[in-house]
Amino acid sequence: MTVRRLRWPAILASLVRLNAVEELQYRANFIASVLATAFWIASALLTLALFFRHTTRLGGWDYWEVVVLLGVFNALTGVIEAVLRPGIGQLADDVKSGALDLVLMRPADAQLFVSFRRLDLWRVTDIVLGLALSGYALFRLGHVPTIWQSAAFLVAFAAAALVVYAIWVALMSLAFWFVAVENIAVLFDAVYEGARYPVSAYPGALRFVFVYLLPIAWATTVPASALTGRVSPLIGLGAAAVGAAAFLLARLLWRTALKRYTGASG
Amino acid sequence: MSAVAAWARRYGALIRNAWLIDLQYRASILLWVLWGVTEPAIALGIWWAIAGAGDVDGYARADFARYFFAMMLVNQLTIAWDSWYLDGWIRNGELNFRLARPLHPAHEATADNIAYKARSGTIIVLVWLIVAALWPAVRLPFDPARWALTAVAVLFAAGLRFLISFTTGLLAFWTTRATAIMELHAGIAMFLAGRIAPLALLPPPIAHLASVLWFRPMLAFPVEVLTGAVTGSSALLQGFVAQAFWLAVWYGACRLAWRRGLLRYGAVGG
Numbered sequence: 420m421t422v423r424r425l426r427w428p429a430i431l432a433s434l435v436r437l438n439a440v441e442e443l444q445y446r447a448n449f450i451a452s453v454l455a456t457a458f459w460i461a462s463a464l465l466t467l468a469l470f471f472r473h474t475t476r477l478g479g480w481d482y483w484e485v486v487v488l489l490g491v492f493n494a495l496t497g498v499i500e501a502v503l504r505p506g507i508g509q510l511a512d513d514v515k516s517g518a519l520d521l522v523l524m525r526p527a528d529a530q531l532f533v534s535f536r537r538l539d540l541w542r543v544t545d546i547v548l549g550l551a552l553s554g555y556a557l558f559r560l561g562h563v564p565t566i567w568q569s570a571a572f573l574v575a576f577a578a579a580a581l582v583v584y585a586i587w588v589a590l591m592s593l594a595f596w597f598v599a600v601e602n603i604a605v606l607f608d609a610v611y612e613g614a615r616y617p618v619s620a621y622p623g624a625l626r627f628v629f630v631y632l633l634p635i636a637w638a639t640t641v642p643a644s645a646l647t648g649r650v651s652p653l654i655g656l657g658a659a660a661v662g663a664a665a666f667l668l669a670r671l672l673w674r675t676a677l678k679r680y681t682g683a684s685g
Numbered sequence: 686m687s688a689v690a691a692w693a694r695r696y697g698a699l700i701r702n703a704w705l706i707d708l709q710y711r712a713s714i715l716l717w718v719l720w721g722v723t724e725p726a727i728a729l730g731i732w733w734a735i736a737g738a739g740d741v742d743g744y745a746r747a748d749f750a751r752y753f754f755a756m757m758l759v760n761q762l763t764i765a766w767d768s769w770y771l772d773g774w775i776r777n778g779e780l781n782f783r784l785a786r787p788l789h790p791a792h793e794a795t796a797d798n799i800a801y802k803a804r805s806g807t808i809i810v811l812v813w814l815i816v817a818a819l820w821p822a823v824r825l826p827f828d829p830a831r832w833a834l835t836a837v838a839v840l841f842a843a844g845l846r847f848l849i850s851f852t853t854g855l856l857a858f859w860t861t862r863a864t865a866i867m868e869l870h871a872g873i874a875m876f877l878a879g880r881i882a883p884l885a886l887l888p889p890p891i892a893h894l895a896s897v898l899w900f901r902p903m904l905a906f907p908v909e910v911l912t913g914a915v916t917g918s919s920a921l922l923q924g925f926v927a928q929a930f931w932l933a934v935w936y937g938a939c940r941l942a943w944r945r946g947l948l949r950y951g952a953v954g955g
Contacts, residue, residue: 451865462872466881473742473886474735602713609720612727622737625730 430527431535438538452541456493456548463489463615478620483560485617488643490553491576492615495639497545498580499611505537507587508604511594519680530673534584553646564646571645571655578662579638583611585665585672586635592676614639695788699796707800718805721764722757722812728881729753742886747822748912752883754813754823755911756904760880762806763843763904767794768867771854775950776861784947791851791939798847831913834921838907841928845903848935855939858946879905883914899931 442448467489471482480488510533513519522529522536557564564572590603613621613629618636621629629636641658644650707714732749735741744752774780774790783790817824853870857863875881876891877900884892884905895901906924909915915924 451862455865455868458869458872462875465876469876469882469887470731470735472888474738477731478734602710602716605713605716605720609716609723612723615727616731620734621727621730622734625726 427528427531430531434532434535435538435540438540442538442540449541449544453544453548456545460489460493460548460552463493478617480617480619483556484643484647484649486556487553487560487647488617488639489615490549490551490556491643491646492639493549493552494546494576495549495579495583495614497542497547497549499583500545501539501542502535503584503587504604505539506534507584507591509533509537510591511603514594514680523680529677530670553643557646560647562647564648565652567652568645568648571652571658572642574655574662575642575645575658578658578665579642581662581669582638582665585669588669588672592672595676595679610635617643695792696796699793700800703793703797703800704804707804714801714805715808718761718808721761721805722809725753725756725760725880732882744883744886749883750820750822751825751912752908752914754816755825755908756880758806758809758813759839759842759904759908759911761809762802762839763846763907764802765798765843765847765850766801767798767847767850768854769864770794770797771851772857772863775854775857775946780950794851795847798843802843825911826913828913831910835907835911838910838925838928841925841932842903842907845899845928845932845935848932848939849899849903852935852939852942855942855946858942858949874900874904877901878903879908883909885914896927899935902928902931 464486467482467485470477475481477485510519513522513533519533522532525532586607587604590607593603610633613633614635616636618626618630618640621636641650641654645652645654645658729749729752732741732744732753733746736744736746736749741749771780771794774783780790783793813823849870850867853867854863856866860866876887877884877895877898879895879901884895884901887895895905902924906915906928910921910924915921
């Protein structure tokens with residue numbers, strides 16, 4: 420008997436459908452999610468307002484430009500909370516407990532399945548509210564993005580999501596080598612805070628950390644700059660290359676790591 | 686055996702136990718410390734950049750550096766995760782065997798806190814010493830009296846944050862969103878407890894609100910004592926009185942929530 424390997428669009432569609440059915444049982448979570456997002460956006464805006472009481476520019480960016488970036492940060496957070504944390508974020512635990520066996524037995528691509536098996540769909544509100552915030556800030560800037568700027572933004576945002584995904588794969592893959600790494604996601608949370616502000620806002624040693632050592636700040640700075648026209652839409656090409664490289668690295672790392680997996684009884 | 690000796694023996698055993706459990710999770714503790722350090726480091730970075738153009742309401746670059754380093758240390762020494770633990774204990778029924786012990790679960794939680802803070806606080810102090818050796822801006826003047834006052838303020842603040850966290854965790858008797866309430870509190874505390882900026886830089890009505898409520902006593906006050914922002918015996922006395930007052934209020938709230946909550950508690954499988 421041969422097991423037919425399913426095509427990835429079909430797998431993805433059924434995973435989304437399954438998760439939607441599951442999440443619709445918990446509608447109160449939707450309200451809670453929207454309220455939480457509204458609260459965190461308000462608190463981030465208050466933080467910015469506090470900084471801008473004492474300055475007129477942050478790393479050369481004015482208030483509404485930073486708000487555009489904040490919207491992008493929030494949208495990227497939505498991608499992380501809706502897809503990455505519930506999916507790939509559970510990988511370390513699965514490796515430790517041996518639950519990964521159940522995934523590997525399925526006739527589907529294991530990386531695809533692990534990445535999308537569990538979706539926290541209500542957190543998509545973060546993406547929507549974040550982009551709405553960016554839109555409002557663009558309106559306040561009086562800037563209407565051109566088609567090319569919008570396209571560059573979409574590409575850069577997708578590339579940022581891929582880079583963040585690759586970081587999660589890298590962190591979670593550590594579990595294949597050092598079994599007990601259950602809190603490793605905290606490392607990501609700590610570094611991700613750096614993406615709240617434009618790279619140019621960080622002085623001295625911090626700039627070295629967030630721009631070169633752990634270049635997370637680019638993940639929001641590049642899409643926001645493309646949207647406001649701070650950089651040429653050609654940045655989209657560079658972003659696409661970085662995103663593709665990140666995806667290939669994640670794929671390669673997954674394959675290498677999986678070879679180390681010995682299963683629950685191994 | 687005297688009562689003091691009995692308690693010392695109990696706490697000795699509890700702390701030893703908590704220390705050994707933590708020992709298995711050394712890497713996790715390092716990660717949590719890192720997480721606690723990045724946020725003030727980023728706030729410091731932004732204020733450092735802003736203060737490059739001149740003092741911000743009397744705060745020069747070096748003042749920000751000292752403030753946020755003191756914040757990292759005091760935050761680590763006063764932080765309490767009990768809300769998350771209690772939420773789990775109550776919802777999963779792990780509270781049951783703790784209730785069967787001849788010792789209130791708050792003592793186990795207190796011992797956990799002492800063991801955790803001894804470890805994470807030491808890490809921060811070491812990091813601070815190393816940084817201070819290279820970077821004069823974060824050095825504190827040698828002043829044992831001030832350090833002694835800071836120790837008292839930190840002890841009060843740790844007690845206060847423990848009671849707030851414990852009480853919020855007890856809300857799990859009534860709701861499944863106890864940890865969400867704690868996160869909401871943490872979000873508000875970002876501003877009102879001085880984690881984003883020294884309270885002196887907030888708009889005056891908000892800074893006033895922070896000192897009327899428990900937010901300044903729970904974090905900003907000990908930080909200000911350590912950096913020397915609070916001077917004069919009346920200001921110091923006022924701060925300590927506010928700490929004692931809110932400690933008493935939260936202690937009352939905690940007792941009340943515990944008594945009422947236990948009456949409602951129908952454990953899993955119980």
